[in-house]
Amino acid sequence: LNAAPGRASRQRVRFLPAPAPGGGGAVELGGARVPVLADHPLVRGPRFRKLKIGAGHRLDVKASGVFVLGIGRGNKLLTDLYNCHLTRVYTVGGLFGKATDDFSDTGNLVEKTTFDHITREKLERILAVIQGTNQKALLMYSNIDMKTQEAYELAVKGLIRPMGKSPPIITAVRCLQFALPEFQLEIHCLHETQQYLRKVVHEIGLELKSSAVCTQVRRTRDGVFTVDDALPRTQWNLQSIQEAIQNCQLKVETELEKTLG
Amino acid sequence: AMAGVVRRLLRRGLGVAAGPSSTRQLREAEEAAPVFQYAGKAARRKDRVFVWGFSYSGALGVPSFVRPDAGWKKPRRIQPTPYRLETEEKISSAACGYGFTLLASKTRDITKVWGMGLNKDSQLGFQRSRRDQTKGYEYVLEPSPIPLPLEKPQQTRVLQVSCGRAHSLVLTDSEGVFTMGNNSYGQCGRKVVEDEVYSGSHLIHQLKEFDSRVVQVVCGQDHSLFRTKKGTVYACGWGADGQTGLGHNNITSVPTKLHGDIAGVNIIQVSSYGDCCLAVSDEGDVFGWGNSEYLQLASVTETTQVNVPRHLPFKIGKIKEAACGGTGNVVLTEEGNVFVWGYGILGKGPNLIETAVPEMIPPSLFGWSDFSPDIRVAHVRCGLSHFAALTNRGELFVWGKNLRGCLGTGRMEDQYFPWRVTVPGEVVDVACGVDHMVSMVRSFT
Numbered sequence: 001l002n003a004a005p006g007r008a009s010r011q012r013v014r015f016l017p018a019p020a021p022g023g024g025g026a027v028e029l030g031g032a033r034v035p036v037l038a039d040h041p042l043v044r045g046p047r048f049r050k051l052k053i054g055a056g057h058r059l060d061v062k063a064s065g066v067f068v069l070g071i072g073r074g075n076k077l078l079t080d081l082y083n084c085h086l087t088r089v090y091t092v093g094g095l096f097g098k099a100t101d102d103f104s105d106t107g108n109l110v111e112k113t114t115f116d117h118i119t120r121e122k123l124e125r126i127l128a129v130i131q132g133t134n135q136k137a138l139l140m141y142s143n144i145d146m147k148t149q150e151a152y153e154l155a156v157k158g159l160i161r162p163m164g165k166s167p168p169i170i171t172a173v174r175c176l177q178f179a180l181p182e183f184q185l186e187i188h189c190l191h192e193t194q195q196y197l198r199k200v201v202h203e204i205g206l207e208l209k210s211s212a213v214c215t216q217v218r219r220t221r222d223g224v225f226t227v228d229d230a231l232p233r234t235q236w237n238l239q240s241i242q243e244a245i246q247n248c249q250l251k252v253e254t255e256l257e258k259t260l261g
Numbered sequence: 262a263m264a265g266v267v268r269r270l271l272r273r274g275l276g277v278a279a280g281p282s283s284t285r286q287l288r289e290a291e292e293a294a295p296v297f298q299y300a301g302k303a304a305r306r307k308d309r310v311f312v313w314g315f316s317y318s319g320a321l322g323v324p325s326f327v328r329p330d331a332g333w334k335k336p337r338r339i340q341p342t343p344y345r346l347e348t349e350e351k352i353s354s355a356a357c358g359y360g361f362t363l364l365a366s367k368t369r370d371i372t373k374v375w376g377m378g379l380n381k382d383s384q385l386g387f388q389r390s391r392r393d394q395t396k397g398y399e400y401v402l403e404p405s406p407i408p409l410p411l412e413k414p415q416q417t418r419v420l421q422v423s424c425g426r427a428h429s430l431v432l433t434d435s436e437g438v439f440t441m442g443n444n445s446y447g448q449c450g451r452k453v454v455e456d457e458v459y460s461g462s463h464l465i466h467q468l469k470e471f472d473s474r475v476v477q478v479v480c481g482q483d484h485s486l487f488r489t490k491k492g493t494v495y496a497c498g499w500g501a502d503g504q505t506g507l508g509h510n511n512i513t514s515v516p517t518k519l520h521g522d523i524a525g526v527n528i529i530q531v532s533s534y535g536d537c538c539l540a541v542s543d544e545g546d547v548f549g550w551g552n553s554e555y556l557q558l559a560s561v562t563e564t565t566q567v568n569v570p571r572h573l574p575f576k577i578g579k580i581k582e583a584a585c586g587g588t589g590n591v592v593l594t595e596e597g598n599v600f601v602w603g604y605g606i607l608g609k610g611p612n613l614i615e616t617a618v619p620e621m622i623p624p625s626l627f628g629w630s631d632f633s634p635d636i637r638v639a640h641v642r643c644g645l646s647h648f649a650a651l652t653n654r655g656e657l658f659v660w661g662k663n664l665r666g667c668l669g670t671g672r673m674e675d676q677y678f679p680w681r682v683t684v685p686g687e688v689v690d691v692a693c694g695v696d697h698m699v700s701m702v703r704s705f706t
Contacts, residue, residue: 097296098291109291109294111297112296112297113296113298113299114296114297114298114299114300114301117300117301117302117304117706122705125687125705126705128654128656131628132683133683135681136680136681136683139680146674146676146677146678147674147677148610148611149611149612151610151678152609152610152677153610155625155626155678156623156625156678157625158625158630172632172633174632207705208705209299209300210300
């Protein structure tokens with residue numbers, strides 16, 4: 001960043017002594033524009049010494065995926081995005097047959113169970129019920145009076161969402177892959193933590209009269225930012241970052257306009 | 262000296278050092294762990310019955326709600342959320358009346374029908390009291406077997422039951438229809454006896470004379486409807502609102518065939534609960550007769566009582582199922598859309614109180630969205646002032662007036678748009694009553 005051409009230095013008009021056009025030793029004052037010495041790069045030093053970087057929604061050590069960062073003035077946009085309460089999408093991988101104490105496959109084993117009675121149909125039924133109860137929680141925590149006409153209209157459009165603090169809510173679940181003992185789910189959720197998602201995988205295992213652990217948690221969308229907008233490790237350089245910021249600006253603005261008005 | 266002893270023990274290897282075991286040790290410990298089996302490959306899904314609503318009439322079938330079995334327990338007047346009812350057999354058909362419930366099973370055993378709730382008009386048959394052998398119970402708190410006078414009790418199967426205000430109908434596969442309960446308007450299909458005492462009566466009447474086998478029985482408030490295999494509809498009972506559809510407003514005590522707009526039409530479903538009746542034909546047309554004070558039939562006529570079946574010319578698509586409530590009606594089309602009309606809380610917010618023309622309830626309220634586009638409503642049911650809808654995923658949605666907790670949502674407020682009821686299982690069928698509901702549920706795994 002500091003290598004990029006910086007601000008042009010200020011100029012000021014100074015009256016400098018210059019030799020007179022005539023001869024002799026007479027000195028005349030001539031006006032000239034000279035750069036101000038205080039703005040000289042060697043005096044000023046590097047332009048950027050610190051950068052304010054803020055992080056978006058938390059992503060813990062065992063998970064991976066999209067992680068939103070704000071730079072400088074973007075930190076204020078981060079707070080606004082948080083207040084929009086947008087959903088996040090995760091791809092969660094699970095494994096039947098084991099139960100561990102921290103619900104992931106690296107924890108201490110608690111129990112092993114059989115899983116040959118599990119079919120994709122049973123799993124989808126459980127997912128439908130999870131979606132149903134979370135839908136109810138969505139409506140209840142949104143603190144809207146159910147008896148009003150506007151509550152009915154928002155419910156029809158599907159726009160009822162808790163706009164304040166609430167426990168984690170799953171808005172949609174879908175089974176992407178099912179190959180015993182492994183399975184993969186796509187989970188859309190609000191106000192969640194990755195450990196909560198691992199707990200959900202464990203509870204699905206319990207509900208199916210077996211046990212399950214979570215092998216992978218990957219965030220594929222965080223609000224308006226998807227995996228396509230995200231920069232992989234090889235592209236963590238200034239050029240890509242600047243391009244990415246410019247591409248997302250429009251999206252972020254429209255979303256904030258729509259939700260916060 | 263102690264330190265010396267410990268050091269010697271450690272050197273001999275008797276004290277094992279506790280520390281992080283290596284990956285190999287962990288893996289071996291895991292593989293050696295025992296495997297538990299909670300459900301085998303042949304585990305079957307279980308069929309259960311859940312009840313909720315007003316319990317003091319005994320209609321829920323849980324005696325401890327009315328008479329607690331321990332001194333410190335309080336009687337539970339209302340069960341606001343689904344409560345599991347233990348039954349001996351798999352229940353295939355259930356019906357809720359005005360303060361009582363009938364449960365029927367397709368078994369070949371002698372006991373095929375159980376009843377609970379109000380029995381002041383012997384709508385649950387004669388339930389011999391244990392204290393006084395000559396009298397019967399007026400309130401039955403537990404599902405009690407109803408003795409049906411069958412000719413071949415170990416071969417006949419009960420197909421369906423239906424309950425009205427104070428009478429009930431039981432449909433069998435080979436022995437016709439059995440009726441019991443109040444007959445002051447001829448709703449049991451037999452001649453009205455003046456000053457008959459219905460309480461503690463042993464009389465169960467059998468009806469066999471129809472043009473073909475009866476395949477569906479429906480009870481209105483004080484009238485009965487029978488649908489036969491040929492697609493004809495018979496009715497008997499009170500007719501002051503024209504609900505018998507026989508062209509007059511008098512009492513009918515013998516089941517008589519209906520004509521009007523349904524003459525010659527193959528009817529595939531009939532429905533009634535209050536004083537209005539609806540019938541669906543195989544071509545997707547809906548016919549109505551009976552009470553029209555709440556605009557149920559206002560699309561064809563201004564009169565408030567229609568005593569001849571009239572075709573309701575709605576342009577909403579082919580209709581698959583219809584259900585009548587006390588003041589509102591609901592139909593389900595082939596595409597899976599739900600239309601409501603009538604008076605009361607219809608399910609489109611507090612602003613829609615009455616309409617004569619059917620209004621569609623948006624499918625997004627039943628869980629339909631871009632994420633799950635194949636959710637459809639499979640069945641619709643009606644109670645006296647509330648509605649229920651079952652989706653193809655087995656979810657139950659209710660809306661309407663929450664009379665004494667009959668909606669099962671856990672709250673006591675009325676519900677102005679469809680709301681999910683949390684039932685631990687896939688809901689297969691639901692029966693709605695005045696202030697209670699019964700559902701037949703299959704467990705998930």
